[in-house]
Amino acid sequence: xxxxxxxTTLNEYVxxxxxxxxxxxxxxHLAGCAGCRTAVAELRALVAGAAALPKTVEPSRDxxxxxxxxxxxxxxxxxxxxxxxxxxxxxxVLVIALGLYRLLPPSTAPYRPAGQGWAAVxxxxxxxTNELSLILAAQxxxxxxxxxxxxxxxxxxxxxxxxxxxAALARDTANAELQHLWAAAARQKVELLRWATRVxxx
Amino acid sequence: xxxTTGWLTLAITLxxxxxxxxxxxxxxxxxxxxxxxxxxxxxxxxxxxxWDAETLAVTGRLERGAGRLSATGDAHVRTIExxxxxxxxxxxxRALTVWVTTTGADIDAVGVDGKLDLTSVGGAIHVVGTPQDxxxxxxxxxxxxxxxxxxxxxxxxxxxxxxxxxxxxxGASTLSGRIVVRAxxxxxxGTGVQRGKFESVTGDVRFEGELGRGGVVEVESQSGTIxxxxxxxxxxxxxxxxxxxxxxxxxxxxxxxxxxxxxxQELRFSSGVAGSxxxxxxxxxxxxxxxxxxxxxxxxxx
Numbered sequence: 001x002x003x004x005x006x007x008t009t010l011n012e013y014v015x016x017x018x019x020x021x022x023x024x025x026x027x028x029h030l031a032g033c034a035g036c037r038t039a040v041a042e043l044r045a046l047v048a049g050a051a052a053l054p055k056t057v058e059p060s061r062d063x064x065x066x067x068x069x070x071x072x073x074x075x076x077x078x079x080x081x082x083x084x085x086x087x088x089x090x091x092x093v094l095v096i097a098l099g100l101y102r103l104l105p106p107s108t109a110p111y112r113p114a115g116q117g118w119a120a121v122x123x124x125x126x127x128x129t130n131e132l133s134l135i136l137a138a139q140x141x142x143x144x145x146x147x148x149x150x151x152x153x154x155x156x157x158x159x160x161x162x163x164x165x166x167a168a169l170a171r172d173t174a175n176a177e178l179q180h181l182w183a184a185a186a187r188q189k190v191e192l193l194r195w196a197t198r199v200x201x202x
Numbered sequence: 203x204x205x206t207t208g209w210l211t212l213a214i215t216l217x218x219x220x221x222x223x224x225x226x227x228x229x230x231x232x233x234x235x236x237x238x239x240x241x242x243x244x245x246x247x248x249x250x251x252x253w254d255a256e257t258l259a260v261t262g263r264l265e266r267g268a269g270r271l272s273a274t275g276d277a278h279v280r281t282i283e284x285x286x287x288x289x290x291x292x293x294x295x296r297a298l299t300v301w302v303t304t305t306g307a308d309i310d311a312v313g314v315d316g317k318l319d320l321t322s323v324g325g326a327i328h329v330v331g332t333p334q335d336x337x338x339x340x341x342x343x344x345x346x347x348x349x350x351x352x353x354x355x356x357x358x359x360x361x362x363x364x365x366x367x368x369x370x371x372x373g374a375s376t377l378s379g380r381i382v383v384r385a386x387x388x389x390x391x392g393t394g395v396q397r398g399k400f401e402s403v404t405g406d407v408r409f410e411g412e413l414g415r416g417g418v419v420e421v422e423s424q425s426g427t428i429x430x431x432x433x434x435x436x437x438x439x440x441x442x443x444x445x446x447x448x449x450x451x452x453x454x455x456x457x458x459x460x461x462x463x464x465x466x467q468e469l470r471f472s473s474g475v476a477g478s479x480x481x482x483x484x485x486x487x488x489x490x491x492x493x494x495x496x497x498x499x500x501x502x503x504x
Contacts, residue, residue, distance in 0.1 A: 147323060151359075
């Protein structure tokens with residue numbers, strides 16, 4: 001199992017965002033930690049899948065097809081499995097977001113993905129966040145009432161923000177800035193859900 | 203008689219300080235100055251203090267009968283776990299790596315130069331000093347980092363975030379909290395922010411201070427107000443855009459213009475020679491964006 005404190009660092013390590021010194025520290029840790037090595041291998045596989053997406057933001061359904069069965073597999077749950085399932089679902093969503101983010105042009109130059117492709121990306125996000133929401137619902141009893149209230153209040157906020165940017169996107173599908181802002185809000189929702197499921201499982 | 207009453211008062215005060223429901227903790231272990239400590243405590247307060255000794259010392263109070271303190275590990279990595287509410291002061295070698303995990307305790311770390319990884323669900327996180335690396339996450343507690351870190355990553359759901367001092371690589375993300383960054387430049391012992399990313403959904407974001415030469419700062423909010431305040435002599439390229447809000451620029455004469463297609467406003471300009479300084483990008487869906495000098499210029503100077 002991955003060391004919980006390494007989650008962010010490993011993501012940045014796989015993304016190549018760490019400075020040389022930090023990278024060396026992670027590599028030293030990986031040499032002695034099988035759980036983190038496995039997590040890195042999984043993240044690399046997912047990133048490689050995202051990198052294979054076509055450049056037209058027509059995300060490959062194959063990626064989801066390989067991830068989804070692992071997420072929806074309903075074995076006998078124990079807490080650790082629930083955590084991993086949440087982490088996997090979150091990783092899937094983040095990778096899709098990352099792939100999307102990387103495919104977006106760095107400038108505000110007009111960018112026109114096929115409308116159908118964008119709809120598919122949104123559908124994938126919806127599906128993944130629904131999965132995380134189900135996991136959270138199953139774990140709800142393990143959270144303190146005030147934490148539940150906090151999560152629900154903020155889910156309301158983020159859902160409203162996502163709905164607003166989604167409505168704007170429906171009117172202007174090709175707007176790269178809107179796509180970027182929508183993806184940022186969606187990422188925040190995934191992170192909130194992931195956090196809540198992690199707290200519930202701990 | 204007066205004297206007797208005075209002594210009695212003193213005795214009662216001293217007895218009251220040692221609350222009957224609390225159990226004192228005072229433990230010491232030798233610890234590798236480059237090692238690590240993990241601290242877990244559900245509620246209360248955790249104070250981490252860096253010191254120049256190769257010793258890990260835990261002092262404080264536990265709520266009697268509500269849990270116990272245990273320590274495992276060796277001189278390289280030690281784990282301290284309180285299973286009930288506690289008020290702990292943990293002295294650690296300065297260069298140590300410190301992990302703290304708590305449900306509702308406030309975390310206060312001072313004088314640690316190593317790596318800090320602090321996680322709380324509902325507690326506040328406060329860091330003072332020059333740690334090499336800080337990761338701080340809390341759901342609804344606030345986070346304050348003061349001093350200077352090589353790298354900091356802060357995340358909250360609804361808690362406010364305040365980052366101040368001479369840090370180079372900063373990242374802060376919140377859903378509904380407010381982000382305030384006060385970055386010190388060379389005049390105040392720093393180099394300005396070399397890399398910064400600050401994002402919120404509904405919370406306001408304010409960046410105030412100096413950009414590092416060649417630094418890249420991104421500010422993004424869905425509906426919060428974005429304020430950027432930089433010194434008047436800042437050399438930077440600015441790229442600012444809002445879909446549904448308004449842009450106000452007091453950094454120069456450049457004024458925002460409608461985006462092609464009529465969706466929002468954008469403003470791109472350079473102060474100084476384009477491409478020779480820092481780069482600042484601000485994006486908002488429906489919040490306003492204000493660019494201002496720091497300290498603000500008087501209206502008559504604009």
